[in-house]
Amino acid sequence: MKNHLEELRKARGIRQEDLARDLQVSRQTISSLEKGRYNPSIQLAFKIARYFHLTIEDVFVFEEEQS
Template identity: 55%
Template sequence: MKNTLAQRRAERSWSQEDLARLAEVSRQTINSIERGRYEPRLELAFRLAQLFDCAIEDLFAPR
């Protein structure tokens, strides 16, 4: 799954640690999502979309 997490995070000048704290996950989880090694569960995808004030489809798309 492709995602725009790193770009959106950079637009807000958030580190992976900042986003992890806000999303209540580990920094390693954010890193794995950004690298495409881990696909988040729906609950986390909703939480991330809420943090970025966008739709889940704006963050994640099939390859």
């Protein structure tokens, strides 16, 4: 799953450490999310979207697997 987390965070001048603290996750979690190595739980996805005052669809891009 792709996301716009890094660009949203940088556009607002927020450091990974600060976002992680505010969301109560580790900085490594934020880094892994931004690099696409980790898909968030639905709870974390909602927290991120609310943090930026956006919908989940505005932050995360779901791509269906091709068969």
